[in-house]
Amino acid sequence: MPTVFEMTRPEQEALFEETKKQYEELKRLGLKLDMSRGKPGLDQLALSDEMLNMYIDPSETKVDGVEARNYGELMGLPACRRLFADLLGVRYEQVFIGGSASLELMYNVIAKAHTHGLLHSPEKWAKLDHVKFICPAPGYDRHFTICETFGMEMITVPLLDDGPDMDMVEELVKDPCVKGMWCVPKYSNPDGVIYSGEVISRIANLKPAAPDFLLMWDNAYCVHEFDGPFLPFVNILDACEKAGNPDMVFEFASTSKITFPGAGVSCFCCSEANMAYMKKLWNAQIISYDKLNQLRHVKFFGSAAGVHEHMKKHAAVLKPKFDIVLDTLESEIAPLGIADWHKPKGGYFVSLNTMEGCAKRVHALCKEAGVVMTGAGATFPYKCDPKDRNLRIAPSFPPCEELAQAMQVLCIAIKLAALEKVLG
Amino acid sequence: MPTVFEMTRPEQEALFEETKKQYEELKRLGLKLDMSRGKPGLDQLALSDEMLNMYIDPSETKVDGVEARNYGELMGLPACRRLFADLLGVRYEQVFIGGSASLELMYNVIAKAHTHGLLHSPEKWAKLDHVKFICPAPGYDRHFTICETFGMEMITVPLLDDGPDMDMVEELVKDPCVKGMWCVPKYSNPDGVIYSGEVISRIANLKPAAPDFLLMWDNAYCVHEFDGPFLPFVNILDACEKAGNPDMVFEFASTSKITFPGAGVSCFCCSEANMAYMKKLWNAQIISYDKLNQLRHVKFFGSAAGVHEHMKKHAAVLKPKFDIVLDTLESEIAPLGIADWHKPKGGYFVSLNTMEGCAKRVHALCKEAGVVMTGAGATFPYKCDPKDRNLRIAPSFPPCEELAQAMQVLCIAIKLAALEKVLG
Numbered sequence: 001m002p003t004v005f006e007m008t009r010p011e012q013e014a015l016f017e018e019t020k021k022q023y024e025e026l027k028r029l030g031l032k033l034d035m036s037r038g039k040p041g042l043d044q045l046a047l048s049d050e051m052l053n054m055y056i057d058p059s060e061t062k063v064d065g066v067e068a069r070n071y072g073e074l075m076g077l078p079a080c081r082r083l084f085a086d087l088l089g090v091r092y093e094q095v096f097i098g099g100s101a102s103l104e105l106m107y108n109v110i111a112k113a114h115t116h117g118l119l120h121s122p123e124k125w126a127k128l129d130h131v132k133f134i135c136p137a138p139g140y141d142r143h144f145t146i147c148e149t150f151g152m153e154m155i156t157v158p159l160l161d162d163g164p165d166m167d168m169v170e171e172l173v174k175d176p177c178v179k180g181m182w183c184v185p186k187y188s189n190p191d192g193v194i195y196s197g198e199v200i201s202r203i204a205n206l207k208p209a210a211p212d213f214l215l216m217w218d219n220a221y222c223v224h225e226f227d228g229p230f231l232p233f234v235n236i237l238d239a240c241e242k243a244g245n246p247d248m249v250f251e252f253a254s255t256s257k258i259t260f261p262g263a264g265v266s267c268f269c270c271s272e273a274n275m276a277y278m279k280k281l282w283n284a285q286i287i288s289y290d291k292l293n294q295l296r297h298v299k300f301f302g303s304a305a306g307v308h309e310h311m312k313k314h315a316a317v318l319k320p321k322f323d324i325v326l327d328t329l330e331s332e333i334a335p336l337g338i339a340d341w342h343k344p345k346g347g348y349f350v351s352l353n354t355m356e357g358c359a360k361r362v363h364a365l366c367k368e369a370g371v372v373m374t375g376a377g378a379t380f381p382y383k384c385d386p387k388d389r390n391l392r393i394a395p396s397f398p399p400c401e402e403l404a405q406a407m408q409v410l411c412i413a414i415k416l417a418a419l420e421k422v423l424g
Numbered sequence: 425m426p427t428v429f430e431m432t433r434p435e436q437e438a439l440f441e442e443t444k445k446q447y448e449e450l451k452r453l454g455l456k457l458d459m460s461r462g463k464p465g466l467d468q469l470a471l472s473d474e475m476l477n478m479y480i481d482p483s484e485t486k487v488d489g490v491e492a493r494n495y496g497e498l499m500g501l502p503a504c505r506r507l508f509a510d511l512l513g514v515r516y517e518q519v520f521i522g523g524s525a526s527l528e529l530m531y532n533v534i535a536k537a538h539t540h541g542l543l544h545s546p547e548k549w550a551k552l553d554h555v556k557f558i559c560p561a562p563g564y565d566r567h568f569t570i571c572e573t574f575g576m577e578m579i580t581v582p583l584l585d586d587g588p589d590m591d592m593v594e595e596l597v598k599d600p601c602v603k604g605m606w607c608v609p610k611y612s613n614p615d616g617v618i619y620s621g622e623v624i625s626r627i628a629n630l631k632p633a634a635p636d637f638l639l640m641w642d643n644a645y646c647v648h649e650f651d652g653p654f655l656p657f658v659n660i661l662d663a664c665e666k667a668g669n670p671d672m673v674f675e676f677a678s679t680s681k682i683t684f685p686g687a688g689v690s691c692f693c694c695s696e697a698n699m700a701y702m703k704k705l706w707n708a709q710i711i712s713y714d715k716l717n718q719l720r721h722v723k724f725f726g727s728a729a730g731v732h733e734h735m736k737k738h739a740a741v742l743k744p745k746f747d748i749v750l751d752t753l754e755s756e757i758a759p760l761g762i763a764d765w766h767k768p769k770g771g772y773f774v775s776l777n778t779m780e781g782c783a784k785r786v787h788a789l790c791k792e793a794g795v796v797m798t799g800a801g802a803t804f805p806y807k808c809d810p811k812d813r814n815l816r817i818a819p820s821f822p823p824c825e826e827l828a829q830a831m832q833v834l835c836i837a838i839k840l841a842a843l844e845k846v847l848g
Contacts, residue, residue, distance in 0.1 A: 037495070039495050040494065042491075045493040045494060046482060048493075052480050052485070052716070053480060053481075054477075055477050058469075058473045068687070069469040069476070069687065070463055070685050070686065071461070071463050099523045099524065099714070100714040101711065103709070103711060104710040107708065114538075115538050115539060115574060116573070126538065126539065126551075127550075145707075145708045146708055149540070149705065149708035150539060260716060261494050262494065262495045262711060262713070263493065263715060283569075284531065284569045284572070284573035285527070285528055285531040286525045286528040287525065287566075287685075289524060289525075290524040290686065290714065290717065292476070292687040293687070293714065
């Protein structure tokens with residue numbers, strides 16, 4: 001089968017007419033499908049239902065001398081801190097357990113940089129005229145929203161197959177106004193890229209002009225393989241310490257996509273010096289987070305090994321969904337040469353690149369046919385995809401049959417938009 | 425029995441020697457007692473243990489169309505918002521459910537005033553050279569810590585028997601740098617004072633020069649009677665609305681002292697206009713708070729009436745503890761005329777005023793004898809009690825026998841400090 005670009009114009013026109021007819025037929029079905037957010041599906045939620053009804057004897061709520069039902073222990077239940085330390089390979093002293101959302105911890109660290117300054121800040125960021133932040137893109141829209149809400153200037157850096165374009169990053173950090181950088185080092189959102197060892201080493205060894213450069217290491221998908229075995233990851237705190245940048249990095253993780261999204265446990269990890277500084281600031285904000293939920297998680301998993309076991313159940317649910325996405329794209333789109341995509345083995349997304357200038361059109365066509373996708377451009381700072389080609393597919397939430405239908409709609413929309421473009 | 429001031433010097437000296445001997449004897453007991461924080465006791469925690477092991481069927485987690493196990497619904501589970509709306513007498517649309525701590529919500533509102541400004545702020549507070557905040561004192565140390573961490577200047581206003589000194593407050597708000605005021609309107613921390621209807625009306629009708637004046641209405645003890653029936657309270661949102669100040673107030677409440685401290689549910693309430701503004705800002709911070717914990721609370725209480733029923737159980741535990749405190753003070757201290765105190769019917773504290781210049785000494789004497797009290801001065805801005813006389817007694821945590829012992833120590837310390845002072 002020839003690609004669209006190898007076809008004669010009459011062939012292109014014929015394919016356009018045929019695709020248009022298919023599209024109109026699909027529209028008549030009145031579908032209502034959602035592939036917009038990385039929400040776990042109901043079958044994934046069910047994997048943790050045991051925690052919903054967990055029996056906790058009141059005699060068990062005092063662990064390591066800490067009563068989980070009462071105030072106290074700002075940094076979290078020691079047993080829960082140990083669990084995350086094991087999972088992330090960091091030291092116990094480097095772990096702070098927060099509420100149910102790592103996003104809120106990220107927001108808080110950046111908020112404190114503005115209101116108080118970080119450990120090595122010459123001045124609180126709120127007093128500065130320009131704060132710039134490096135945003136590898138495609139990336140996570142909620143990271144960009146945090147930058148926007150604080151009025152930080154986002155500098156887009158291409159996310160390559162092995163991580164951010166480090167030549168560019170190394171140049172950018174020479175500007176003292178460049179105060180930090182977002183990273184999703186494993187199964188990046190949305191590309192599912194894993195940063196290479198070399199890229200991570202270059203990141204850890206950055207020599208930023210800003211003494212308070214803040215590496216936001218969002219390890220959201222650290223144990224989230226859905227295809228193949230668990231891949232160990234670099235301990236970024238250790239790497240930064242060895243590179244002489246011990247206080248440059250904050251790492252974030254949560255159980256949002258392990259147990260219950262929005263009702264899990266989150267954490268941040270940083271150097272002991274950063275921790276002492278942050279603990280003092282955080283003490284003004286809260287007495288302690290929900291230690292009963294921390295206790296539930298400790299009981300549910302037992303150990304880091306327990307988490308890995310649990311993730312295999314998620315993989316069994318997610319793999320068929322990603323197969324539907326990737327197989328459909330492979331059979332419907334690949335031969336036509338009108339789009340490309342990554343084939344991730346973990347994380348929550350498939351990042352699709354249409355022909356230039358087609359992403360918004362594809363999004364609109366999908367919407368018209370009842371399929372909601374993440375907004376085109378959402379994966380770029382200021383929602384501005386310079387080539388208008390990236391779309392984020394989130395296969396986790398819909399059941400398989402709905403997902404298959406949604407993918408049919410998406411593929412037809414991709415074809416239609418491409419042919420409209422080619423035919424002019 | 426004569427008061428200390430009616431005694432002859434030899435009588436005073438004899439009482440001093442006798443008290444000193446009693447103190448040395450108590451010291452030899454090697455006590456280790458804690459009356460420092462308003463932590464519920466273990467017997468109170470047990471009242472909510474049913475929630476610890478609550479059976480929630482996975483089929484029940486979708487309420488009002490919202491799946492509590494998944495992301496979504498920033499303002500909280502509708503059923504939980506209804507519960508708080510009923511409890512506080514406000515409109516459903518005015519309720520935002522947060523995480524496990526209302527303190528964190530308070531911190532966040534003030535943080536957002538600094539980083540973004542409030543709805544009617546001409547400028548974000550971080551850009552201002554002077555931000556002043558009215559702090560009725562004695563008051564809650566953690567309110568003052570929030571002021572301190574943001575570098576706001578605290579202006580102490582005396583807390584009278586019916587609330588803050590409103591003559592002073594009405595003068596102060598003429599200064600446009602005065603941006604807000606803390607209030608604990610019912611069973612104030614630590615005095616247990618209930619603001620009178622007249623004071624509340626004067627607060628609602630304030631005409632602050634600052635267009636973004638922020639009334640921080642911490643209704644922490646709204647249903648927390650331990651002695652006598654529930655006392656209805658004024659709906660401050662309504663009062664401010666009627667006074668033409670609809671956007672001036674944020675009200676806060678939580679179940680920290682209803683179910684589990686640090687693992688309860690918190691909320692803030694404000695005008696619909698404030699809510700629309702805050703919702704947009706909050707959306708950058710978190711996707712949604714822990715709706716499973718919200719669901720547990722809804723199931724546990726059923727309704728606002730269920731909360732009131734539950735509070736009677738707390739009252740039954742707390743009343744004997746407050747009786748120990750008040751009876752001991754009445755029998756040991758009242759006749760000597762060397763201290764006074766409020767006799768609250770709700771809340772968590774007894775606020776004790778020693779002779780001037782004696783609070784720190786009493787605190788130190790208690791500590792030396794193994795009894796930890798809240799730091800002297802903690803109830804004032806900058807930990808500075810100008811007359812060095814206020815001490816906060818927190819009777820809830822220790823079991824009754826320990827509390828009785830601790831009160832013996834405290835009373836002896838009060839006597840000793842007073843006699844040291846009188847004898848010069």
